[in-house]
């Protein structure tokens with residue numbers, strides 16, 4: 001994460017070329033008020049970055065616009081210095097659970113296979129190695145036993161794990177996750193974090209929307225505090241301060257958290 | 266018996282089966298996308314399309330009419346989408362506004378223009394005339410191998426075969442993106458799938474089915490086959506591929522049973538003439554759906 | 569001729585029909601609004617198609633009982649019964665199976681309609697059935713209506729309208745604020761049932777006028793049209809009633825002027841005309857207004873972002889931003905800000921800095937909701953408040 005002000009095109013180009021995912025001047029609006037306004041964000045290779053902010057801050061919007069899921073009003077995205085369209089294979093995405101049709105007739109193992117659709121193409125045969133990879137990804141999130149269930153018949157936490165497995169099957173360099181810990185129990189959360197940290201340690205880049213402020217310093221290296229605009233961004237140690245948090249949450253945080261002192265620790 | 270069956274019953278029955286499957290195939294995805302009623306809307310706007318084509322060209326030829334109908338279907342879909350987005354109107358209501366207006370326009374044009382000497386009227390558009398699609402050159406089962414006799418098959422048959430091939434090819438080719446964008450649209454877009462054009466293509470495939478089928482069987486069967494077989498199939502299985510297979514089976518069953526019941530049912534109960542085959546096929550598909558809704562192994566959300 | 573028709577000069581029957589259609593239009597506009605606001609507009613399509621088997625069966629029964637089979641009342645009664653069964657089927661499929669309401673609607677409408685067509689072909693083979701004229705129920709036909717039927721139509725339309733007006737309170741409550749309705753002791757399922765009952769009655773009465781294929785338009789179009797003109801719920805109801813009444817009345821009157829003008833399509837097209845006008849030109853939600861507003865908004869965002877970038881000495885990434893700034897005389901073609909541009913840029917930055925403080929401070933929570941990245945802060949806060957805020961800006965930013 002990098003918040004030094006860059007003052008000229010060339011330096012910025014160099015910064016963006018070195019970053020797995022860089023966003024500049026991103027504004028998205030659903031109506032006449034912006035959901036995010038003029039957001040800049042630069043990820044660091046091999047780091048886990050959290051996006052933190054109150055409900056409606058535009059976290060999901062930022063992810064979707066960065067991945068081209070929605071069209072922004074203004075803004076520029078680069079992936080490893082290149083255009084998003086050429087780099088899609090290098091990005092894995094776990095959307096917020098609400099975007100999914102849980103009643104769809106599909107089994108868990110088929111959901112994981114969906115992570116390979118780009119590589120398989122329209123008609124590519126599914127071979128033994130693809131199935132093995134899908135099973136392996138399910139295994140990594142501890143869901144092997146559920147491979148043949150219909151996706152809607154899992155609990156929320158189990159569904160979240162399956163979606164993580166699908167992202168793993170994408171074998172990407174950047175993993176973008178929208179609230180991967182929403183509605184999961186402590187044990188599942190630990191399991192997911194372990195998988196994500198494993199990815200990071202293998203040199204991959206992880207970007208996740210996260211709601212539990214208490215665990216940010218444990219799980220993440222960098223943090224982006226978002227409230228329509230970027231309030232602060234950088235390494236957790238410098239950025240995740242009470243002052244910044246108050247700015248991001250509009251001073252409402254004292255009621256939300258019992259012990260504000262422990263945050264930056 | 267054989268000769269009569271091959272000449273009079275086989276062609277309508279086969280055409281009925283082709284129509285049913287051609288509509289049920291895209292119907293599966295429409296159902297899963299909660300767009301089941303798009304089929305309803307499309308089959309209503311086929312009429313104005315055909316009338317306009319007739320008024321422009323002055324002939325009752327297949328080519329212009331199919332084009333007119335397909336054009337009307339595309340216009341309707343685009344208009345529904347425009348009303349939904351621009352007016353921020355819920356899609357059901359947007360549909361209701363557009364297809365009724367276009368249908369009303371078609372009826373009015375039809376009444377205003379002189380079409381008395383051509384076979385073009387509202388009732389025909391609704392019920393079609395499946396029973397009339399007979400094969401006069403057939404003299405028995407052997408005619409199926411006789412090139413001269415085969416050339417006399419109703420044109421509707423080859424048209425339906427063509428439509429079915431196009432639709433089946435489309436689904437085969439775009440199976441993965443279609444499934445993915447229906448299941449998890451955000452993820453699909455994240456993979457770079459252009460879900461908007463893909464959805465439009467699916468609707469155009471449905472329009473092709475509706476338009477090709479319409480002339481032979483009218484719009485009731487079309488609407489029924491878009492919805493009933495896939496809906497019944499959804500309650501039989503929790504896997505997409507199996508659902509599509511079940512829906513084809515149900516569609517074919519409804520077509521054959523419906524045709525037989527319409528043609529011979531009244532005779533069995535001692536009545537004279539036969540009843541509308543199109544109406545009967547729709548009715549049978551409803552009965553199949555009813556059975557699936559009562560006894561299908563996966564009929565409820567948590568089964 | 570048209571003027572005569574609109575002024576009710578075409579004879580007693582036509583006058584009755586036109587008035588009846590007008591009343592029916594008001595009733596369906598109002599009832600349709602509740603349906604539309606409950607997001608169940610197309611349920612009415614299932615109801616209307618489900619009337620056909622009832623019409624056919626009623627005819628057969630009446631003939632079997634020795635009658636002529638053409639009693640409008642009897643046919644409409646049959647229509648009502650089978651429509652109610654269709655409605656129950658939709659309800660049952662949605663509640664008891666995994667099918668969505670759209671699939672249930674489509675299934676019911678196509679199957680009932682198909683069965684109705686089977687009935688019609690049965691009737692055509694009956695001796696009495698040759699001139700039954702049941703096809704008139706498909707598209708509506710008021711030409712050559714019997715005096716007694718015209719009276720039946722006008723009276724029942726008036727009765728439906730009265731029913732809608734009596735029940736408007738609970739209906740409105742359920743449509744606009746279901747939570748509140750439940751909390752104050754209303755039973756939502758019951759209100760919904762009442763709403764469906766009214767829609768059913770409107771449909772049945774409208775069968776002879778508009779026809780079963782198009783009656784759904786009379787329920788949906790007025791409500792959708794009204795939505796373009798107001799955000800207030802009670803006004804939607806009134807406007808929808810007016811639009812519905814107008815389409816019904818004008819449609820029936822126009823259709824009475826010539827034989828080749830079937831009532832149903834004319835009524836629908838009149839309504840659609842009003843809808844189209846609203847869609848394009850409504851000042852709030854109309855297409856024209858939306859497109860203009862969006863373009864203006866996009867330009868404002870780009871200019872603002874460009875100014876902020878200038879103020880912070882950052883590069884401007886997008887060509888559109890660059891173009892807009894140049895055109896406004898804020899930067900020169902080579903990207904260097906003009907004096908005017910510099911002033912605007914520092915103003916924008918000051919604005920943003922002040923906003924940042926406002927949005928980070930619980931004391932200004934209300935003002936913070938006005939933030940949209942564009943609104944100048946002095947339009948939201950008093951000078952005193954601004955002074956307070958400026959005091960918190962530790963080192964005021966300076967533009968390079």
Ligand SMILES: Nc1ncnc2c1ncn2[C@@H]1O[C@H](COP(=O)(O)OP(=O)(O)OP(=O)(O)O)[C@@H](O)[C@H]1O
Pocket residue numbers: 030031035053054055056057058059060061062
């Ligand atoms: N499809 C949409 N149409 C209109 N407004 C939307 C849409 N999606 C989001 N918004 C609005 O944009 C703003 C940002 O939404 P977003 O979903 O990005 O927030 P978020 O930070 O992800 O919130 P949460 O923590 O609840 O997930 C909100 O005010 C929301 O109401």
Ligand SMILES: [Mg+2]
Pocket residue numbers: 059060061096178
């Ligand atoms: Mg979110």
